[in-house]
Amino acid sequence: MKKRWWNDKIAYQIYPKSFCDSNGDGIGDLAGILSKLDYLKELGVDIIWLSPIYRSPFVDQGYDIADYYAIAEEFGTMEEFDTLLAETKKRGMYLIMDLVVNHCSDQHQWFQKALADPDGEYAQRFWFVKGKDGNPPSNYRSYFGGSAWEQVPGTEDRYYLHMFAKEQPDLNWENPVVREKIFSMVNWWLDKGLAGFRIDAIINIKKIPTFPSYAPDGPDGLASCVHMVHEAQGVGALLKELKEKTFDRCGAFTVGEVFDMKPQELVDFVGEDGYFSSMFDFSAHELTFGEHGWYDSKPISFRPWRDTIFASQKKMLGVGFLSNIIENHDEPRGASRYLPSYAQNEMGKKLLATTYLLLRGIPFLYQGQEIGMTNCRRSDISEYDDISTRDQYRWALEAGCTKEQALQCCYENSRDNSRTPMQWSDAPNAGFTTGKPWLAVNPNYREINVAEQESRPDSVLNYYRKLIALRKNDAFRETFTYGALAPILEEEPFIFAYIRENQESGQRILVIGNYGDAPRTLSIGGMRELLLSNCGREEVKGGTLTLAPCESAVILLWA
């Protein structure tokens, strides 16, 4: 496989609204991010992904863009953005932005013009479709609940499609003008010196223009719009054109948010010449998906979780690089989701860090993960901001859950779990703001915060620093980047173990962790040197290794 500049990089996702507030208005901003660049550099981060910072009414926290060429006033100015970009580069880091082009905001001028003239040119940039017998064109449920069709005001039988919120009208990618305008916007940002994009909800851009209805799959009599996504053919042609007319011009790094890809299209998406450089591995997250919603989501159990990750790793060997995550702004905190209760402590968090960060692929960290931030319990739905959480809560109640049960499902699944402000210190509001934060901080900031962990050598933060430094150490970098991955001890019910092997040099490194609550003794051949331990172990010797509960180790093996 051809080597690319991004192959050996570590990425970090910033959710700007919750990262660092520089002016006390309770909202994180670009100046706040700028003030933390050295912190990120010291952590070992190479690529910074900013969740959307464009002008937006923030109905879906910036994933509803009103102007693709403007910075949200809440976050700062274009000048501040340019400074941030320059300062990022000065530190040898790369900046990527969120590309949200399946839909825009209903406040975008195209949509405003479309509403003003539903028969005009701008309406053709969206999906304005005639209803059927007084009903919407089809029975689709949007991803955020309710019909995916909204009547166009002032018309009798015209509806527009929104696969997400009604304030997020879907763009019509079949219209060449739309594509051309999107490509030139992407190029405008790339020409500024951006290193690439994280690409939002991209599979949804391909529609079936006849919009067939499907058998209802919920008590609301609607059918998820994802059925159409499954049936739609031909997204590849659109993605290929996007890539050729934009990313290819400058070797940009792109990572797709791709759910519901047809499995046979893997190579087309992320192979050598794929539409994207990489895409997220959501397979572990998908294990928790309930049939109906968060209220019937499934808990993680160790073995299927581990095996799912291994399956993803195996299918990518010789194909390309997935991007590995344990959490993001749409998911609960990884430490709360993937660790059993007895492992929800610092040792467990380091164990989880070790087994995921040394997988083959691009590791993405999400802000706060490096200090082990956790889910946040709320006592009333009014304390949640997220549009999807409010929908899922309602849905749970409709399905017969009590208020307590519905809140419990939000505690376990809400997107706001990861959107609480970054915990910088034990100062009021976690040092995130001097004002009132837009979303209440997690009260555990007094124990879990950056300042405390900076000063303590055995903290989760300092462990992440060591782990990242190990992955990037010149002595092992090739192996961790390009080496194959072979799972071992798969019959062990609580052991997560794999060998990274560099076929050229013969270097072999064992990554091993015990997710059980009892010690486990294993026979392991060829141990040469302990490279990293999450619990102060100093050496490995002989042919056996006894791992304490939640212990992990990275061990150089004899070639």
Ligand code: GLC
């Ligand atoms: C993606 C984003 C999510 C957003 C949705 C609609 O899934 O990650 O936050 O709500 O797209 O843009």
Ligand code: CA
């Ligand atoms: Ca601010």
